[in-house]
Amino acid sequence: MSTYVVLLSLTDAGRGNLNATLAGTDAVLRQNVEANGGTLTALHWTLGAYDAVVVADIPDELAPGFSAWLSTELGATTTTLRASSSDDLLEGLNRWRGPDTSGLGP
Numbered sequence: 001m002s003t004y005v006v007l008l009s010l011t012d013a014g015r016g017n018l019n020a021t022l023a024g025t026d027a028v029l030r031q032n033v034e035a036n037g038g039t040l041t042a043l044h045w046t047l048g049a050y051d052a053v054v055v056a057d058i059p060d061e062l063a064p065g066f067s068a069w070l071s072t073e074l075g076a077t078t079t080t081l082r083a084s085s086s087d088d089l090l091e092g093l094n095r096w097r098g099p100d101t102s103g104l105g106p
Contacts, residue, residue, distance in 0.1 A: 002060050003041070003083040006070055008052040014075025021074055029054065032069070036062055051076065055083075 014021050022045070030040045038058035045052050052074075058066050067080040084092075 001038070001057055002063070003055065003057050004063055004066065005081045005083050006054040006056075006067060007050040007079040007081070008054065008070065008074060008076040009049075009078075010051045010074065010076045014051075017075070025074065028073070029070075033058060033066075036066075038062070038066075050079075 010018075010021065026040075026043050029043055033040045033056050036058065038056050041055040041057065043052065043054050054070065056066070063080065063082070067078045070076065071078050
């Protein structure tokens with residue numbers, strides 16, 4: 001299970017039916033994420049380069065389908081990012097460093 005951040009940009013179809021897109025999206029999204037063993041952390045509608053941001057904890061093997069489902073369901077293009085905690089990042093970094101990293105980098 002990992003945390004995924006999905007940046008959404010509505011397509012013409014999604015913008016053309018904006019009232020329907022906005023109505024009930026949170027409930028439908030939450031229901032589908034939970035039905036697939038995940039947790040919806042946030043859905044935020046935004047101003048700027050992206051129209052919405054979704055944050056969810058979902059099983060890794062379902063991430064591609066989750067992103068595709070959001071695209072289809074909301075009429076949007078998506079950019080999906082896997083997020084990590086600082087602890088997870090440090091653990092991975094320390095594993096890559098190994099016992100002797102004196103010959104790498106500055």
